[in-house]
Structures are given as structure tokens and as C-alpha cells.
Amino acid sequence: MNTDKEKDIQAILDLIENDTDIIIPLGNGEPDQILTAIDENPHQFQSLRIHQMLELKGRNYMNGAYPHIRYFSYFMNSFARKAYLNGNCELIPNHFHQMPKLLELTAKKPLVVCQASPMDTDGYFSLGTVADYAAYFIGKVPFILQVNEHMPMTNGQNRIHISQILGFLTHNQPLFTIPAPPITEIDIKIAEHIAERIEDGSTLQVGIGGIPNAVISLLKNHRDLGIHTEMLTDGISELTKAGVITGKNKNTHVGKIVATFGFGSKDLYDFMNQNEQLEMLPVNYVNDPRNIAREDQMIAINATTEIDFYGQCASETVAGRYYSSTGGQVDFGTGVQFAKNGKGFICMRSTTKNETISRIRPILAPGSVVTTTKNDVDYVVTEYGISQLKGKSLSQRTDALIKLAHPKFRDELLFEAKKLGLII
The missing domain is CATH 3.40.1080.20 (Acetyl-CoA hydrolase/transferase C-terminal domain)
Known part of the structure; x- marks a missing residue:
């Protein structure tokens, strides 16, 4: 299997062109290492727009630290909510089923960057815990993956072949979990x-x-x-x-x-x-x-x-x-x-x-x-x-x-x- 698409973090950043609309899945589809690297190397880019529905982590770009990196939220978790209330991120109204069409409308130069399960013997990765709006773009726009051994391999229309991606890096970390809320x-x-x-x-x-x-x-x-x-x-x-x-x-x-x-x-x-x-x-x-x-x-x-x-x-x-x-x-x-x-x-x-x-x-x-x-x-x-x-x-x-x-x-x-x- 061709693995020359496996990259280090700097090579992954080099794949992201200026003036790109980066589409991030919700929840555990979020590629933590890649987003952290963007956050820590903002001056590598002249202009980026980041689109996401539900974030797991707060980042500097979300809070308006870099005027050339804009963050668009489609459903706020606590970090984006704080950024929005402080006037530092945009909120785009939507019905969830319309997200793919909205992203096609708003993203001039789309690139999906997401977390995925390890590749199987046929060369397929799975988006694991998500399909959401990201899976819609498989085969339509470029993808960059952060491969994580903790991400489950799931069935459905959320699998992507190595031939359909620009590159991937491996970064293993436990998935984000949420405790069951108490029942009163x-x-x-x-x-x-x-x-x-x-x-x-x-x-x-x-x-x-x-x-x-x-x-x-x-x-x-x-x-x-x-x-x-x-x-x-x-x-x-x-x-x-x-x-x-x-x-x-x-x-x-x-x-x-x-x-x-x-x-x-x-x-x-x-x-x-x-x-x-x-x-x-x-x-x-x-x-x-x-x-x-x-x-x-x-x-x-x-x-x-x-x-x-x-x-x-x-x-x-x-x-x-x-x-x-x-x-x-x-x-x-x-x-x-x-x-x-x-x-x-x-x-x-x-x-x-x-x-x-x-x-x-x-x-x-x-x-x-x-x-x-x-x-x-x-x-x-x-x-x-x-x-x-x-x-x-x-x-x-x-x-x-x-x-x-x-x-x-x-x-x-x-x-x-x-x-x-x-x-x-």
C-alpha cells in the first residue's frame, strides 16, 4: 500500500494553501494536533477561514487573536460561545441537514481536515464517530487526515480512500468522552x-x-x-x-x-x-x-x-x-x-x-x-x-x-x- 502520503506536522501545514476554507467536523472529528499547529503557527498563513459546528477545545484563532484567521461556528460549544459573546467569532444560522449546502455556498476554497481511524487493508480510512457534513465532501474536495488508533472504524458512507486525500499524519490520543448526565x-x-x-x-x-x-x-x-x-x-x-x-x-x-x-x-x-x-x-x-x-x-x-x-x-x-x-x-x-x-x-x-x-x-x-x-x-x-x-x-x-x-x-x-x- 502506498504510504508516501504520511507526513510530519510541518509537511501537513505546507499542504494548506492560503485563502483556504478549512472545514472541521464536529466533536471527535476534530483533529487536535493539526489545529494546535495552525494555532501555534498563524503567520505561516496570510488568510484562513475555519468552519465548524461543535468544537472540543478553545483556541487563539477562535478568540480573534489573528485577524487573518476567521472562525465560523454553526453550533456553539462553550469555547465558541464565549468567543461569540465577546464578538470574536461568527455564528451562521442553519438547519443541520443544510450544512453541506451552506458550506458549498460559503466556502470558496474548501479543504476538509479531520480525524480518522487507521487505514484498512483496502486503503480506506473511516471518519469514525462522525459522518456529519464532512462525509458529504468525500470525493468532492481535498482531505487531510489525522489518523488516531482510538478512532473506531465505522460502517456507512463515511469511509475515504487514501487516493482521495492530500496527506495524513498519525497522532494517537484517547477520544473526548462525555459523562452520562445524572437523571433527576x-x-x-x-x-x-x-x-x-x-x-x-x-x-x-x-x-x-x-x-x-x-x-x-x-x-x-x-x-x-x-x-x-x-x-x-x-x-x-x-x-x-x-x-x-x-x-x-x-x-x-x-x-x-x-x-x-x-x-x-x-x-x-x-x-x-x-x-x-x-x-x-x-x-x-x-x-x-x-x-x-x-x-x-x-x-x-x-x-x-x-x-x-x-x-x-x-x-x-x-x-x-x-x-x-x-x-x-x-x-x-x-x-x-x-x-x-x-x-x-x-x-x-x-x-x-x-x-x-x-x-x-x-x-x-x-x-x-x-x-x-x-x-x-x-x-x-x-x-x-x-x-x-x-x-x-x-x-x-x-x-x-x-x-x-x-x-x-x-x-x-x-x-x-x-x-x-x-x-x-
């Missing part, structure tokens, strides 16, 4: 309302957090569930090992777990390695609402930070300040609407700040950004119950949401509803 009593109460509405044979999209974990924990007696999700989690791997997830009733990718990235523990990454049941596919396919809608009994479970009486969900701002971005919430919220017997759940704890602020509000906090619109919201869930807003009038929605609020805020919310003329 409130999480369980919310999850119970959702779990009892999930039928055997349903196909699930679940995310990260205490509530999704709680939902997963309540599905151990279900049968023949399927998975079509943007994010693969530890809970999904555990249900699969327990025989709950078989995918036998899916209409597409029968018997397969479909995801576009995985994020969790080392056990999850071991589960992903060489798993023939798993298909890692590009996000423009996985999150396309038209593909989501092809699954009967499709279930989408997402969270929001606040909701108003109209049913508008602000899921990417907190108290009117940007916290993250849209991600795949609208992709799946739209897809389930067109799926036969599809259900979309927006869940949240009823209060925040030690029960001093209601997440259910007459109107959203000033500066809030609407993620899921009033026309697209389906079920809303708190620890105090569940209500389907779809098909309800504004006054009916208001009444239903007040009943989902913490009891200490209900009188105040009712008073405000009457002031707004939403309840007579």
Missing part, C-alpha cells in the same frame, strides 16, 4: 409522559441530556424499536445490547441503526467499532425531513429553554442571549409531521434558577430566537404533564401551557393571559 426525579416525571406514548416498533430520534437518558431508561420493556437519529448515545447502545432495538419494522435501512455522529463514553465508541448494524450517513441524508418522514411511528424528542403562550420555542437562547444554535431540532420536528403516526415532543423542566423563573412565559424573553415555530410544535412536556398543542387554538394552547407550568406561577400566568386577551 423531575427528568423521570417528564420521561414517563413521553415513554407511555412510544409504541413498540417505533423509530426514535433522541439527543443528549438527563431527560433523553431518562426516556431511554424507561424503554427496556419495549420491543423492536428502530433508530434514525442525528446523535448516537450510550443509551441507544445499551438498548441495542439488551435486544430492544432491532429496527425490523423500519421502512428504510431495515435492521440498521442510522446516525450521523456519536458522542458519549468509551463504551459507546467500542460499540461503534466494526458494528455492522450501524450506518453512519451524511447529515444531509439523515436529517432531511423527507427521509425522516419515511419512517412510520417516527418519534422526535427535543428540548427547549422556554416557550410562550403561542407555542413558540426558544431553544438556542437563554434569557435572550445566544447559547447554541438550531441543530437538528427543526429537521426532526418537521419530519415527524409528515411521518405516518409521527410524534414530536418538546420537553423542558417547568422552571429554572431554583424555581425562581418559569420557562413557560406569556411572551419570550427579549432577544430570544424562535427555533420551533408555533405552527410546528406538536407535544409539549414538563414534569406537570403533557399536552398536544397541534390543532389547538391560541386560547386552548394558553390554557394547556398554564396547566403544564409550576403551580407557583399559574396564577401569574393566568393574569398575564387575560391581559393579552388570550383567555377571556
